[in-house]
């Protein structure tokens with residue numbers, strides 16, 4: 663082989679290889695999207711392909727040393743919520759993480775990411791009621807207790823420095839909220855209580871802290887993932 667043809671072979675082989683790999687990748691992503699789309703509402707197949715690519719980009723950022731991980735960990739997930747949706751409340755962000763991490767292995771895998779986003783970005787009222795209840799049920803026992811309400815409200819309210827006993831004000835707020843939402847008067851909110859109250863007054867959906875993004879940040883997030891990628 664002449665030097666020139668050797669040079670050509672070396673030069674072109676990797677290119678061909680990477681084209682082949684990206685074709686394989688494309689096929690793999692299409693197959694994955696096909697299978698995920700059977701279980702996910704609100705996204706079409708092309709959108710799911712975009713979400714898979716985005717997930718792969720997010721996963722490429724370095725994980726903790728020496729660990730192979732199968733999804734986004736809590737820290738990475740919080741950063742995404744913070745940077746894209748302006749969330750700052752740690753208790754709420756952990757709650758959102760819990761609703762995404764359906765198999766409770768402490769990682770949000772690709773399917774959990776896409777399923778979670780379908781409700782987070784495009785959920786119906788029914789889906790959002792279930793989602794918010796789950797976010798607010800901090801210990802996962804199917805009730806929002808007085809203690810949980812207190813914990814969340816205390817964390818989310820801006821306190822006045824002049825308040826003598828700020829906890830008193832929050833306790834009052836918990837009691838007012840219970841009066842409004844605790845339909846069966848057992849001193850805690852079941853899913854039925856929560857659902858009934860929210861159907862009567864939609865604003866109560868986020869009674870214990872903002873956990874659904876606003877329209878502007880949803881639009882920006884979707885534009886970034888769907889449109890720009892589709893334009894390429």
Ligand SMILES: [Ca+2]
Nearest residue numbers: 763765767769
């Ligand atoms: Ca998981």
Ligand SMILES: [Ca+2]
Nearest residue numbers: 799801803805
């Ligand atoms: Ca609970």
